[in-house]
Amino acid sequence: MVQPPSKPEASTLINYQGIGVPDESLALILQRGGDEVLLSKATDRFTVRPSSTASASNPWLVKAQAKLIRRVANSNLEEYQVVPALLNTAMQAARASDAVAFASHVYCPANNPGTFFYLTDRITIQFTEQLKEESRNAIANAAALKIVRQVEGIPNTFIYEVTKQATENPVKIANRLTRYPEVLVAEPNIIVETQHHYIPRDPLYPRQWYLNNRSGRQMAVGSHVFAEKAWDITRGIRSIVVAIADDSVDMTHPDFQGQGKIVFPLDLKDGDLSPMPVLDSDNHGTSCAGVAVAEENGKGIVGVAPGCALMPIRTTGYLDDDSVEQIFNWAIDKGAAVISCSWGPSAVYFPLSLRQSAVITKAATLGRGGRGCVIVFAAGNANRPVNGTINEKGWPDDIIKGQTRWLSGFAVHPDVIAVAASTSLNKKAAYSNWGGSISVCAPSNNAPPGTWMQQTGYISTPPEVTQDLPGLGIFTSDRIGTEGYDPGDYTDSFGGTSSATPLVAGVAALVLSANPRLTAREVRGILEQTADKIVDGDPDPQLGTRMGTYDTQNQRSDWFGYGKVNAFQAVQAAVRKGGGNPNIGDSRFSDISGHWAQKFIEALAAANIISGMPDGSFRPDESLNRAQYASLLVTAFSPIPKMPATNFIDVSASFWARSAIERANRAGFLSGFPGLKFGPNLNLTKTEAIVSLVNGLELKGGNPDTLKVYTDRSQIPNFALSAIAAATSLKIVVNYPSRDWLSPQRDVTRGEISALIYQTLVAIKRAKAIDSPYIV
Numbered sequence: 001m002v003q004p005p006s007k008p009e010a011s012t013l014i015n016y017q018g019i020g021v022p023d024e025s026l027a028l029i030l031q032r033g034g035d036e037v038l039l040s041k042a043t044d045r046f047t048v049r050p051s052s053t054a055s056a057s058n059p060w061l062v063k064a065q066a067k068l069i070r071r072v073a074n075s076n077l078e079e080y081q082v083v084p085a086l087l088n089t090a091m092q093a094a095r096a097s098d099a100v101a102f103a104s105h106v107y108c109p110a111n112n113p114g115t116f117f118y119l120t121d122r123i124t125i126q127f128t129e130q131l132k133e134e135s136r137n138a139i140a141n142a143a144a145l146k147i148v149r150q151v152e153g154i155p156n157t158f159i160y161e162v163t164k165q166a167t168e169n170p171v172k173i174a175n176r177l178t179r180y181p182e183v184l185v186a187e188p189n190i191i192v193e194t195q196h197h198y199i200p201r202d203p204l205y206p207r208q209w210y211l212n213n214r215s216g217r218q219m220a221v222g223s224h225v226f227a228e229k230a231w232d233i234t235r236g237i238r239s240i241v242v243a244i245a246d247d248s249v250d251m252t253h254p255d256f257q258g259q260g261k262i263v264f265p266l267d268l269k270d271g272d273l274s275p276m277p278v279l280d281s282d283n284h285g286t287s288c289a290g291v292a293v294a295e296e297n298g299k300g301i302v303g304v305a306p307g308c309a310l311m312p313i314r315t316t317g318y319l320d321d322d323s324v325e326q327i328f329n330w331a332i333d334k335g336a337a338v339i340s341c342s343w344g345p346s347a348v349y350f351p352l353s354l355r356q357s358a359v360i361t362k363a364a365t366l367g368r369g370g371r372g373c374v375i376v377f378a379a380g381n382a383n384r385p386v387n388g389t390i391n392e393k394g395w396p397d398d399i400i401k402g403q404t405r406w407l408s409g410f411a412v413h414p415d416v417i418a419v420a421a422s423t424s425l426n427k428k429a430a431y432s433n434w435g436g437s438i439s440v441c442a443p444s445n446n447a448p449p450g451t452w453m454q455q456t457g458y459i460s461t462p463p464e465v466t467q468d469l470p471g472l473g474i475f476t477s478d479r480i481g482t483e484g485y486d487p488g489d490y491t492d493s494f495g496g497t498s499s500a501t502p503l504v505a506g507v508a509a510l511v512l513s514a515n516p517r518l519t520a521r522e523v524r525g526i527l528e529q530t531a532d533k534i535v536d537g538d539p540d541p542q543l544g545t546r547m548g549t550y551d552t553q554n555q556r557s558d559w560f561g562y563g564k565v566n567a568f569q570a571v572q573a574a575v576r577k578g579g580g581n582p583n584i585g586d587s588r589f590s591d592i593s594g595h596w597a598q599k600f601i602e603a604l605a606a607a608n609i610i611s612g613m614p615d616g617s618f619r620p621d622e623s624l625n626r627a628q629y630a631s632l633l634v635t636a637f638s639p640i641p642k643m644p645a646t647n648f649i650d651v652s653a654s655f656w657a658r659s660a661i662e663r664a665n666r667a668g669f670l671s672g673f674p675g676l677k678f679g680p681n682l683n684l685t686k687t688e689a690i691v692s693l694v695n696g697l698e699l700k701g702g703n704p705d706t707l708k709v710y711t712d713r714s715q716i717p718n719f720a721l722s723a724i725a726a727a728t729s730l731k732i733v734v735n736y737p738s739r740d741w742l743s744p745q746r747d748v749t750r751g752e753i754s755a756l757i758y759q760t761l762v763a764i765k766r767a768k769a770i771d772s773p774y775i776v
Contacts, residue, residue: 008139013176020178030107030117031174031187033409034641034663035351038110039117039171043084045069047077047118048094051101060097064090072118073269073316075191079106079118102162104169107190112348114399114455118191119170120320122148124355125177126157126185129642139180143173154358154640157185184641184666187353191320195346195452207475207492209424210443210503211304218472220426222532223443225507227304229568233575234513235296236307242293242509243336244502245327246285246343248277249312253286253489255294255301255477256310264334267314268326275314283484285312287494288342290477292502293509300490301477304506304567308513311336319345321355328359332367337512338374339363340505342498344408346452348400352409354641361638364415364520370765372520374512376417376505377410378497380433382461383449383542386411386418387435394462399455412437414638417508417524420560421445421500423471426534428548428559430469430541432497438561439524440531442503445495446471449542465542474499507567515574519766521607522577528556529606530570531563554611589618596736597751599770600758607767609636610754620751627657627680629689629753630664636757639667639696646671648678655680669696683747687720693732693760694723702729709776710742720744730763732756733776 016022021029030037046066050058066080082090094103104119123145127136136158140147144167145160162170170188177186211227213219238260251262251274267275277283293310294303313330316323331339344350352360360375367373379386384406392404411418411433418437421429421444428434431449432441446469450460476499478484478491485491504527511523518526536548536559547558556562589605589612592598597620604610610632612618633639645662652658661678664670669692672678693699702725707713709728716724724744727733734755735741748756759775761767 021175026172033351039107042106045106048100049102058099060093064093066090114453115347120189121162122189124187189321191318193346194343223426226568230571236305237513240337241309243311243331243339244289245313248282250286250479254299258295275312287476288502292506305509308509324356325359328363340502342378342501349407374508378501381431381496382451385435419501421497427536441560442500444500445473511574514571525606526573528562533563591617600755623683623747630660633664634660641666686748687744691723701726732759736774
């Protein structure tokens, strides 16, 4: 490998030479999670971070003619409003003042002017793995950046502060940094407000029908989660902790009283350990907590997992990198088993940053002693795709119009269970977001779709839904006394995917109570495999679409995911998995019974890593191409980038696996061929598969003598000798029909790749060992 220059040139920031963001786009693009968000500047506002010398009578304010609107929570930023014609003058005055440490434009997504992005003075930079400190410092100094700290868990990644000497804002600086080949990622830290996923507007209805009912008025048979049958097995145990990350939790409520009920509370907004309601609007988290874990103590209601403990976390209300990391790191460090998040960004298009994505993966893989925290997110209530495009029209003041890409970065994260909402009639809730990333649904209320935006507040999404929307509301805990959604200590007007999410979180807690040895992936697999296939053949009342049935290949629906959670069947499945058995019931594929790789295939299917064919088969002896393999890698390992992406000429922008190929390539799993070709449709060989797994995960071990176990070792290419030795020493290699016959040049089969990936997960302690006579 050619070593990068020890001191990258400062001129690289200024001179665009075909790498990174060109000059004309410097102020228009936000780099985020490997994606690019097109920006526009708000014309009537800006932010400053006062310096330590700031006073109440700062002279720059007079010159700027700016009015203080508010202080942006958790950031030390102050937001000022100004006449558009004076915006630049006001910002120049602020930047020239010793009383201002940092000043920046406020940005909007180009297709969503009602959402504001606030820039902090922090930039996250991931460098190439081999880059030394001297070179990192040279790049940072050229951009007038000061190091703050290294980011835990992401290779060679650091947080920098934009100093007073910087002449541009963090968006432009980050975009200039991408011109260095030594810089893999450069992301400014942005703050965007959260929105809670609920619509509390339904009238009074029978209480807690969603846990168990025997049908009745506006209740379809089987519209509940069968909690009573599940409780015959377990009602939850205190060692399983459910973290409710939200606006607050009223910890004095009778539903949360019991020995050991509340553990490790945290208030990130006020910086203490008392996440109690403060604002009049701090009602949401109490209702979510009631749905999930309200105590069975003869008072009030009961949650779906009443025996489990509650970890209330009051969030900052913003989604900057630090705030998201604080939520998940606290939950990891304090032993949360399930993390319930009934919120999302107040933005139409919101890809996760590198740090946000990484901390969620950290929680899902390293939390709970390495078994992983189960992470549950609300899909949202706008009746829009969690990842897709809609031709928008009819919004107030055309705040959104035309072909608009919707993306909820939290809901589409591969380690997240994204939850949609069904009704008491087993139909789609009219507001529920949908798409290919929905995992399961759970019962909630029914109401018109809407969303919350910073510029407008809560608004209904067009076109207007005029027809009746039948369905019962959710009865749950409310703030004590007259404050809250309703007078008294309970509300019957809770709902949205906000209510469905803690219901799924509570069912996940019951599953772990029945079998605490399960991994987070296994819990997700159980919830999906045991879900009820509710069907809604009616057209969507707003968009007219029909997505309430299940495809034959994956048995999932874009409206309902794999179906409505069934607590009883899920807990039963958890008990059957006792002793580390990776299979649940009979084979889910029609052609693998008795196949040598059956256990490996079913274990990966249970973890939602692989799927079968439309006819219900798996075809374990068919070959696998490089594009299909890239998709498997991304699902199995959630790879973190280590190097710049290669722009392969044979992988078009519209190719189905482009994103997976880019992620696998940047993480070091897969490289290309001469001439910038990837060969997406070329079959993968067994050697290529083993080498990619070892290289991508940087696995070590073995020596040349290790290869003596293979009769055909002379056929192993020289470039693969050390990688195959390492894989052999780690028991990753699986050979059928003979353990001593590697067949390194042969195309790998779907069954073989299932075995290799599963054994790799075992080697990195993310899966339980399976007995097989074919493991070398």
